[in-house]
Amino acid sequence: MASKPGPFTEWPWHKLGSFKYIILAPFVVRSLYTYCMGNGEKDTLNMIIIPLLLWRWLHNQIWISLARFQTARSKHMILHKSIEFDQVDREGNWDDQILLSGIVAYSLSTVVxxxxxxxxxxxDGIVFTILLHAGPVEILYYWAHRALHHHFLYSRYHSHHHSSIVTEPITSVIHPxxxxxxxxxxxxxxxxxxILTGTGSISAVAGYITYIDFMNNMGHCNFELVPKWLFSICPPLKYFMYTPSFHSLHHTQFRTNYCLFMPIYDYIYGTMDKSSDALYEASLxxxxEAPHVVHLTHPTTLHSIYHLRLGIASLASKPYASQWYSWMLGPISSVSMLLLWIFGSTITVERNRLYKLTLQTWAIPRYSFQYxxxxxxxxxxxxxxxxxxxxxxxGVKVISLGLLNQGEEFNRNGELYLTKHPKLNIRIVDGSSLAVAIVLNSIPKGTERVLLRGILSKTSYAIxxxxxxxxxxxxxxxxxxxxKLKLRLPAKHGCYLFHTNHYNTAEAWLVGDGLKDEEQRKAPRGTRFIPFSQFPPKRLRxxxxxxxxxxxIIPPALENMHACENWLxxxxxxxxxxxxxxxxxxxxxxxECGHEILDVEKVWDAALRHGFLPLVHE
Incomplete structure (x- = not known):
C-alpha cells in the first residue's frame, strides 16, 4: 500500500479474494452464446480473449519461476539484498491486471x-503498432512516470510499487x-x-501484449540476462532496449532511468543514471559465491511442486496444504513429475544468508512415493x-539430509555415503540430535509418562x-x-518401559510414521501429539x-526467507x-549420520545461542 493511499487505490474486486475471476463469467457466457448462436461472421477476437489471458498468466509464471531459479544459483545477481514475506504478500495480486485486461478486451470488442x-x-498494422509504441507511448509514459515521482502522487500511488527495492518479475505490475x-x-x-484504422490483426494485438509482458518481466529480474554481444552486434540497440540492471537503478536511486522500455528518452532528457553501464558490466x-551449507530435500506430493520457492509465489509463502483446486492442476502435475523422472537433475531452489554463512537448498527430482x-x-x-x-x-562445509533423504533402511541415515567416501571433507548431518532435543523440550514439564507410537527410528530410540x-x-x-525398545535400551532402564492396550494412559503422545486414524480417535481429549518423524501426523482431532x-523458529538475521518449508x-x-x-x-x-548421536544438550544450547527459538504450540 502507498504511504498515503489516494482515491481508487484498491482494486474494485479486492474483497472477493480468490473468487474475483467470477467477474469474467458474464462476459465469457455472452461471448460463447454470440459465437455459437450468431448467424453472421464469427467474432474471432472474442474467442481468443480467454486463451490470451491464460497465455499471459503462464508467461508471467514462467518468468517468476525462471527468476527465482536464477537468483538461487546465478552469480549475476544485481542487488544482493533480501526478499521477505511482506513483499510476497504485497505482490500477491499480480494477476489482477490480467483480469482487468480481460474485462477491457471484452468491453472494447463490443463497443469499438x-x-x-x-x-x-x-x-501494416504491426508496423504502426511498433511506431506508435516507440513514439507516443514511450514519450507519454516517460513524462507520466516522472510526474508519479512528484511527492504528491508518489506518496499516494507510486510508492506502492517502489516498496520493492529488490524486484521480481511480478513487481512490474504491482500498482494501485x-x-x-x-x-x-x-x-x-x-x-x-x-483497430479504428482497419489495420488491426490478431497477431498485432497478441504480439503487442506479449511484448509488454516480456519486457516488463525481464526488466524487473534481479539478475542480468541480456548478453553483451547483443549490443556489440547492434550498438544502437542500447537506446531502444533496457536491461534489468538499468531498471534496477530506478528502484534504488528513484530519480533516474524513468523510461518504459527504451532508454533513449532518459538520454534525451538527461535522466540516465551515470552508473548504468558500470552496473551492467559488473552484473554480467x-x-x-560458493555456499557454506547445503540442505538436501525433495518434493513430497505431486502438488507440492507449486509450493516450492520456484513454484507459485503466493502458495510457496504459505504452509503446504491441499487446496480445493488441486485436482485441476492434476494433469500438469503428472506431466512435470514424468519430466523430472526422465530428465531431472538436482536443482537449487533457495539461497539464504545467516551471519557470514551462505546457505542453499537443493532438491532431488523425486517425490515421496518414489522413495x-x-x-x-x-x-x-x-x-x-x-x-x-x-x-x-x-567447498561446502556441511550438507544436511532432509525428509526421506536420510532413511535408515534407505541409506542407513546417510552412513552409506560416508562408507563409500571415507575421506570426505564435507560433514554429513541428519539432524537427529537436534530433533531429539526439540521433542524432549516439547514435553510439558511435570509429565510423568508418555505414549510412544509409530515406526521406530534412530531418533525415537535416542528419545x-x-x-x-x-x-x-x-x-x-x-x-x-x-x-524392539526393550532390546535397545539398557537393562537398568527397563523399569520405565511398559506395554498396555489402553490409549488413555498418557497425555503426551510421541508419534512417528504409521500412526493410524483409529488410534488418534482413542486419544483422551487434550492429548498432545508430538511427532519425532520427518512428516507430521494427520490432524483429525x-x-x-x-x-x-x-x-x-529461525533468527531475524536469516535473510531471503520468503517461502515456507513444506507444511511448517x-x-x-x-x-x-x-x-x-x-x-x-x-x-x-x-x-552426524549412521548411528551417531551428538550431545543432545550441547546441540540444543548451540541452536539457542545462535538465535533459533523453540516453536510454541497451544
Whole structure:
C-alpha cells in the first residue's frame, strides 16, 4: 500500500479474494452464446480473449519461476539484498491486471467499431503498432512516470510499487488500481489506432501484449540476462532496449532511468543514471559465491511442486496444504513429475544468508512415493551421492539430509555415503540430535509418562533413552515396538518401559510414521501429539494439540526467507535443516549420520545461542 493511499487505490474486486475471476463469467457466457448462436461472421477476437489471458498468466509464471531459479544459483545477481514475506504478500495480486485486461478486451470488442472479426495478420498494422509504441507511448509514459515521482502522487500511488527495492518479475505490475488504469490508457493507443484504422490483426494485438509482458518481466529480474554481444552486434540497440540492471537503478536511486522500455528518452532528457553501464558490466561479470551449507530435500506430493520457492509465489509463502483446486492442476502435475523422472537433475531452489554463512537448498527430482519404490532406491541414492560430491567439490562445509533423504533402511541415515567416501571433507548431518532435543523440550514439564507410537527410528530410540534417564515412563501399545525398545535400551532402564492396550494412559503422545486414524480417535481429549518423524501426523482431532515435526523458529538475521518449508509456518525451519546450519556455525568436525548421536544438550544450547527459538504450540 502507498504511504498515503489516494482515491481508487484498491482494486474494485479486492474483497472477493480468490473468487474475483467470477467477474469474467458474464462476459465469457455472452461471448460463447454470440459465437455459437450468431448467424453472421464469427467474432474471432472474442474467442481468443480467454486463451490470451491464460497465455499471459503462464508467461508471467514462467518468468517468476525462471527468476527465482536464477537468483538461487546465478552469480549475476544485481542487488544482493533480501526478499521477505511482506513483499510476497504485497505482490500477491499480480494477476489482477490480467483480469482487468480481460474485462477491457471484452468491453472494447463490443463497443469499438472494427474490433470484431480481425484477420490473423496485417503487416501494416504491426508496423504502426511498433511506431506508435516507440513514439507516443514511450514519450507519454516517460513524462507520466516522472510526474508519479512528484511527492504528491508518489506518496499516494507510486510508492506502492517502489516498496520493492529488490524486484521480481511480478513487481512490474504491482500498482494501485488508478495507476494501472493510466498504463492501460497508454498501451491502448497503438491497439485502438490500428483497430479504428482497419489495420488491426490478431497477431498485432497478441504480439503487442506479449511484448509488454516480456519486457516488463525481464526488466524487473534481479539478475542480468541480456548478453553483451547483443549490443556489440547492434550498438544502437542500447537506446531502444533496457536491461534489468538499468531498471534496477530506478528502484534504488528513484530519480533516474524513468523510461518504459527504451532508454533513449532518459538520454534525451538527461535522466540516465551515470552508473548504468558500470552496473551492467559488473552484473554480467557477476560474483561467484560458493555456499557454506547445503540442505538436501525433495518434493513430497505431486502438488507440492507449486509450493516450492520456484513454484507459485503466493502458495510457496504459505504452509503446504491441499487446496480445493488441486485436482485441476492434476494433469500438469503428472506431466512435470514424468519430466523430472526422465530428465531431472538436482536443482537449487533457495539461497539464504545467516551471519557470514551462505546457505542453499537443493532438491532431488523425486517425490515421496518414489522413495518407497524399490526400483528407485539406487537411482535416488545416486542422486544424493552425486549431490554430496558436488557440494564437496564446491567447498561446502556441511550438507544436511532432509525428509526421506536420510532413511535408515534407505541409506542407513546417510552412513552409506560416508562408507563409500571415507575421506570426505564435507560433514554429513541428519539432524537427529537436534530433533531429539526439540521433542524432549516439547514435553510439558511435570509429565510423568508418555505414549510412544509409530515406526521406530534412530531418533525415537535416542528419545526413549533420554526419557528413561529423566525418570519418565514410556507406554507402548504395540508389542513389536515394546520388544524392539526393550532390546535397545539398557537393562537398568527397563523399569520405565511398559506395554498396555489402553490409549488413555498418557497425555503426551510421541508419534512417528504409521500412526493410524483409529488410534488418534482413542486419544483422551487434550492429548498432545508430538511427532519425532520427518512428516507430521494427520490432524483429525479438534480437541487435541498437534505439534509440527521437529522444527525451530529461525533468527531475524536469516535473510531471503520468503517461502515456507513444506507444511511448517513462516520463518520456521525443520530440525535437520537447522542442525546443518548450527553444525557449520559451531565448526564441528564430526559427521552426524549412521548411528551417531551428538550431545543432545550441547546441540540444543548451540541452536539457542545462535538465535533459533523453540516453536510454541497451544
Amino acid at each position: 467499431p472494427g474490433a470484431a472479426n480481425l484477420p490473423l495478420w496485417r503487416t 488500481f488508478a495507476e494501472i488504469m493510466l498504463y492501460f490508457l497508454l498501451f491502448a493507443i497503438p491497439l485502438l489506432t490500428i 561479470k557477476g560474483t561467484k 518407497l519404490l524399490s526400483c528407485q532406491r539406487d537411482v535416488i541414492n545416486s542422486f544424493i551421492e552425486k549431490a554430496i560430491l558436488e557440494a564437496e567439490e564446491k 526413549a533413552l533420554a526419557l528413561c534417564q529423566r525418570g519418565i515412563q514410556i507406554i507402548t501399545v504395540c508389542s513389536d515396538e515394546y520388544e 479438534w480437541d487435541c494439540i498437534y505439534h509440527t515435526n521437529p522444527a525451530m 509456518p513462516r520463518r520456521v525451519m525443520s530440525a535437520c535443516h537447522v542442525a546443518g546450519i548450527v553444525h557449520a556455525l559451531e565448526g564441528w568436525d564430526t559427521h
